[in-house]
Amino acid sequence: MNPNSSDPTVQPVPASVVEQVDAADVTLSNPKTAVISLGSNLGNRLETLQGAVDALEDTPGLRVKAVSPVYETEPWGVEPGSQPSYFNAVAVIRTTLPPGSLLERAQAVEEAFHRVRDERWGPRTLDVDIVAYAGVVSADPELTLPHPHAHERAFVLAPWHDVDPEAQLPGQGSVDELLSALAGDGLTRREDLELRLPE
Ligand SMILES: Nc1ncnc2c1ncn2[C@@H]1O[C@H](COP(=O)(O)OP(=O)(O)OP(=O)(O)O)[C@@H](O)[C@H]1O
Ligand SMILES: Nc1nc2c(c(=O)[nH]1)N=C(CO)CN2
Numbered sequence: 001m002n003p004n005s006s007d008p009t010v011q012p013v014p015a016s017v018v019e020q021v022d023a024a025d026v027t028l029s030n031p032k033t034a035v036i037s038l039g040s041n042l043g044n045r046l047e048t049l050q051g052a053v054d055a056l057e058d059t060p061g062l063r064v065k066a067v068s069p070v071y072e073t074e075p076w077g078v079e080p081g082s083q084p085s086y087f088n089a090v091a092v093i094r095t096t097l098p099p100g101s102l103l104e105r106a107q108a109v110e111e112a113f114h115r116v117r118d119e120r121w122g123p124r125t126l127d128v129d130i131v132a133y134a135g136v137v138s139a140d141p142e143l144t145l146p147h148p149h150a151h152e153r154a155f156v157l158a159p160w161h162d163v164d165p166e167a168q169l170p171g172q173g174s175v176d177e178l179l180s181a182l183a184g185d186g187l188t189r190r191e192d193l194e195l196r197l198p199e
Helices: 015-028 045-057 099-112 154-163 175-180
Strands: 032-040 062-067 071-073 086-095 127-133 187-189
Touching (some): 045 086, 045 099, 086 154
Antiparallel strands (some): 071 086, 071 187
């Protein structure tokens, strides 16, 4: 006899709960690769980018697998000369965090570096964007995947290409081709600077 069938306190688990638990198990046991873009154009830009890499590594369920070279870049999307130049880099991570939790962590790291949100594309101590999360494609404005501007930003594609020349931007094509289609102006690889991969 089924031992539960005579126990009135044991309710069947609703299918929706089983689905959620299964989905969580899949995430927990199955780390995903994600690409994070880092940018800074205020304060000590290199120190801030390194701090962000270290803070990401300090996140439970997240490992930084690669950090790109550092690029000095002209501010994109704003009046030329209206802001200081950026330092940009990308980090490739493996994580068991689902996308929404990764975004929360990214925003907490920005806040730790005193990021102030006022104007769109305004100058900032630190910007941490999720460029891509596994092959996920989503139009959710809270978390659009891949990042809605990634395909048109050489400051994202060039460092990503450096660490993964075969990379694909889900729904957009190869990073190599997307990068070739953009003028590489306003981007200088800073050979004299380096971000450390946390140990
Ligand atoms: N892939 C993504 N990565 C980070 N934030 C995202 C993403 N998709 C949507 N967002 C949303 O965008 C909002 C604004 O982000 P943020 O202030 O960093 O924009 P921004 O850096 O000024 O511009 P951009 O998003 O074009 O880089 C965030 O609150 C977040 O919810
Ligand atoms: N060069 C450069 N330009 C930008 C950057 C950035 O990181 N680098 N970030 C922006 C908003 O996320 C807007 N413009």
